[in-house]
Amino acid sequence: MSYCVCSPGNSLPDDITCVAADRMLSFAAAGKVVSAFARNKEVVMRFEGHKQEVRLLLPLGDHLISVDSGGDFIVWDVQSGDEYLRLHFNPGTFDVSAMMHPSTYMNKVLLGSSQGALQLWNIKTSKLLYTFSGWSAGVTVLQQSPAVDVVGIGTATGRIIIHNIRLDETLMSFTQDWGPITALAFRTDGPPVVASGSPQGHIAFWDLEKRQLLTQQRNMHHTAVAGATFVNSEPLLITNGADNAIKVWIFDQEGGGARLLRSREGHSAPPTTIHHHGSDGKNILSAGQDGTLQSFSTVHERFNKSLGHGSVNKKAEKNRQKKGVAFNELRLPAITSFSSALARQSDWDGIVACHRGCIAATTWNYQRSTMGVYHLMPPASAHKDTAATTATITSCGNFAVIGSSCGRVDVYNLQSGLHRGCYGEEGKAHRGVVRGVATDTLNQLTITTGSDSLLKFWRFKTKKQEEELKMNSTPALMMLHRDSGMLALALDDFTLQVVDIETRRVVRKFAGHHGSINDMTFSPDGRWLVTGGMDCTVRTWDLPSGSLVDCFLVSMAPVSVSFSPTGDFLATSHIDSLGIYLWTNKSLCGPVGLRPLPADYQPETELLPGVVVDEVEEEVTDEEMQNEYKSCDQLGAELVTLSQLPESRWRSLLHLDEIKKKNKPIAPPVAPTAAPFFLPTVPGLTPRFSLPTEGEQETQSKVLNWQSLSQRSEFASALEAALESGSYDRPLQLLKDCGPSAISIELSSLSSEGGGDNGLLVAFIHMIDSMLLSGRDFDLAHGYLALFLKLHLRSLSDDTEATAALQRLSARLEASWAELRASFDQSLCLLSYAKSALL
Incomplete structure (x- = not known):
């Protein structure tokens, strides 16, 4: 499988330091370069001339003003991209920290400095008009007030000054206690x-x-x-x-x-865990280091929503201002693991989350977009220093299974929040940290794994252990694909093992990662296993063949991956990145070769959005062209292949009379105006003008011969030639290019009444026989034959040769249909058996 990242059309090579916009363009400064965007997508102009990082931008009419950290003040002509004016300020005496254009002050710019002084400049004459002494504090903000000549000035000491710049008079000032x-x-x-x-x-x-x-x-x-x-x-x-x-x-x-x-809003700190929520693949649940749980839509940003931040006590947090409690004291730490289910989310909470270092797991309600009502805690006899490490919700949505760092695995009822039991003797399912829990589709089996390198199978209802497997290394995480019963384990030795929960045996082993595996996910059909590791690679493993079929390298290590339930997107989150990246599944867009990659395969680096500017369209390489799968014309002699033509080309052939009757015009057609001259036409059903060559114009005779009046079409001529050669590809292709009405005319002209002869009728029967023999265009053969018999059945019965050809064709039709009917019956039998086994 192959992926391509869904990224914006243009990105900048460095971090964006400031942005500004006028009525036509948007400006963004990244490093030393300022880029102008049209419609926020296309880069139409780049302004290059600064020697240090640009930190201030101000559009002013047809000009753009930019200031860098080195003191360079440049006025650009937006249309041409040339420098209109360049000034230099010494950062030691006047370090420009803010600037604005005062209303009604034509060509004037007010500059504020980190030393506290202000200067008013005329950029047209490049003259300093006035200097304001300042208030002994660095200027951080300059803002025009609704009143002319009055400006709001914010300082680094928290002081707000309302100042009249025309009179150089301070009208009033305020001071806030929260800093600059x-x-x-x-x-x-x-x-x-x-x-x-x-x-x-x-x-x-x-x-x-x-x-x-x-x-x-x-x-x-x-x-x-x-x-x-x-x-x-x-x-x-x-x-x-x-x-x-x-x-x-x-x-x-x-x-x-x-x-x-x-x-x-998005995450203010990088997301650590992401999962698709729902069966349509349109929503992604994301938990970040900022402690929030959010839902992002792959359709449009207006469907995004935040479920908020976990709190120790929701009522106490609402009243924290009245009680004098600090803002972050009642908040829970970041979510480390969570699980969601759709089955009963309209009745009660459908999300369970584990928090870093917290013994209790929290519930969340997706529909109300808020934290739930329960804190799922083990009994009081449990170890006090334990913490919830992993959680899963059963497929029915009624129970939550939570593993902890002390080896406990507890079951809770989500409707009531009550504890419903635990696994193992003395409440210990493992002799170490529980790394993963999972339940099957029918709630008959619970699978757990821990740092003791054991994989254990338990009965869900009785809590009794059935079997355990010893792993070669300690499992780091576990993922179960419920539909297929495949259980994937990522081990600490950077290998993967896939266990069949029905046979309780390891069926696949994969090795290739050179760092710890952070997360993994199954494709919806359970055929592929996608993993992301600290070696900055995202690998796709094909379970039926047991081989690596895709691998690519990214600049930042992926920490979480999630495959869409519809199979169209792969979502990834990365270290030190606030975004969630979507990768398109190319196998849904066109043919992609899934050949196993060699052991020494070196993955190519896929550039994430925001790394470099993507100015060149992606070109298809020779290797990708070679990997494209091309289907053969016919899979086997016992099978038939349908044509790729629309059904209207052959299903309506027997109903042309009714269609013409319905489409008959109410008024008779009006005769066109007589042409002043006549041009010669080529004989045939399709009227085409005949243009003689220069040599023929002088020697052409005006006496017509009998052959020039023949109305034999191109199809009839090709069919007659095919009767001698035995290859009917050419006449069949001509029929495929015709519409239903044209096909009816072509077949009608095969008889002697239409200008043909009995030999053409026999040739057409042979063409249908060759189509049935090859097994291709099965639908077209039956459609053409039905119309042919409707038109010429009476004349065919009088021809001995045609009758014999029809008898051979009838025998072939019966034999081909008998084979198809046997295949249909076998498939229906297997399908009925599979349905009865599931029920």
């Missing part, structure tokens, strides 16, 4: 309010008329607020932060408070 000002925004729908962001994720709202704090919203983001903007003339505030979230807040609360209206 990271964002400023003025409300424009009526109330005179300014919002200020902080590094802690809090936002304060200040009343400009009363000159006091109006309200504050704590923990609007989990990290620093990077930007805040009020929608023009609307009570809406848009914020974004380093927690990988953008949120929209609406001001409809008493006292001027805001509530969350909508949000788009």
Whole structure:
């Protein structure tokens, strides 16, 4: 199998440091280069000239202003990409940290510095107009207020200054207690309010008329607020932060408070575990190091949702502000393992998760997008220092089986949250950490494995051990494909073993990874096993052949993989990466060769989105062309092959009279205007003009011979030639190119009344006989023969040679149908037996 990553059309070679946009283009700075995007997809211009990293961008009319960390200030002409103006500021005396264009100030730019001073420049004349002495604190934010000449200034000490730049007069100032000002925004729908962001994720709202704090919203983001903007003339505030979230807040609360209206957010820390949720493959559940559980849609981002962060006590967390409890004290650690089921998720919680270092497993509700009501804990007699390590939900959705670090494997009822027993003597299923648990489809069997290198099989109801297998090495993780009964084990010696749970024997062993295996997943049909390891490879193993059929290298080691239930996508998450990557299954898009890879195969590196710019379309290599499987024309002499033509080409042949009757026009056709001259045409059913050559124009006689009046078509001529050669490929191809009406005309012209003769009728019978003998185009042969007999049955009965040919053809039809009927009966018998065995 082969995969290709689903990535955006253009990415930048370095991390994006700042972005800006005007009415036509979007600008992004990555390293020393600024790129201009049209429709957020196509790179239409690159501005290269900076010697250090660009950190500030400001579009201004037909120009773009960029400032780098070395003090270079460049004004670009957006249309041509040329430099319009270049200035240099000494970072030691005036380090540009913020800039803005004051309203109504044509060609003017206000610059703020980390030393605290401000400068007003005219970029058209490249002159310094005025210098503001500052407030002995570095400027972090400059923001235009709704009033002309008034600017909001945020400083590194947390001070907010409302200043009139025309009069150089400070109107008012505020101070927030949360550190530097990271964002400023003025409300424009009526109330005179300014919002200020902080590094802690809090936002304060200040009343400009009363000159006091109006309200504050704590923990609007989990990290620093990077930007805040009020929608023009609307009570809406848009914020974004380093927690990988953008949120929209609406001001409809008493006292001027805001509530969350909508949000788009991802993980603020790399995801560690991902699983597809549901049978349609459209949703991916993801647990990250930030402690949140989120659902991402492969269809559109508007279907994404966050299930929130696990909490020790939900009621206490809601009241934490009243009780003075810190924001993170009641939150659970990150999720290390989880399992989900669809069977009863509308009735009760359908997700169970284990947290790092926590003895209790939590339940989650996917439909309500929240944490569940139960904390699944073992009895009080269990070891206090234990922690839940792995979990699974039964196929019926009623029970959860949870393994712990002390060797316990407990069963819980998800409806009531009650403990329903444990496996093993004295509550110990293994003499070490439980690495994996699984249950079969019918809830008859429970399989567990642990650090004691044992694989144990238990009866689900009686909790009695049936059998155990000793592994060559300690299993690191376990995965069961319930439909096929194949159990995959990843061992600490970097090998894989596949166990059949029916026979309780190892059926496949795979070796090839050069690092620990982080995760694995089965394809929906259980044919492939996909693994990802610390050697930065993603490998696909074919279970029937026991060989490696695909392997590719990525720049960051995959930590989790999940195959879509529909088989179209493979989802992967990687170390130090916030995204979830989707890889397309190429075997669904076209022919892909699945030849076993050699033992010394060196995988090629697949570039993830954001690594390099993908400017060249992917070309098909010679090796891929050689690996493409080409099906033969006929699989066997006892089988038949249908044509690939649409059914309308042959199923409607016997109903042409009814179709013509229904399509008969109401009004008679109007005769066309007589042409002033006549052009010679080629004899045949299809009217075509005959253009004589230059030599024929002088010697052409005006007397017509008898042969020129013949109406024999190209098909009739090819059929007559095929009767002598014995190959009927040419006339058959001509019939395939014709529509139903044209086929009817061609077959009608084979008789003597239509310009043919009895020899053409016999030749057509021989063509049908050759089609049945080869076994190809079985449907076309029957369709053509039915129309042929409908048109010429009376004339065929009077011809001795044609009658003999029809008798031979009838015998061949009966023999071929007898073979097909026997095959159909055998297949139906096997299918009925398989259904009865399942029931």
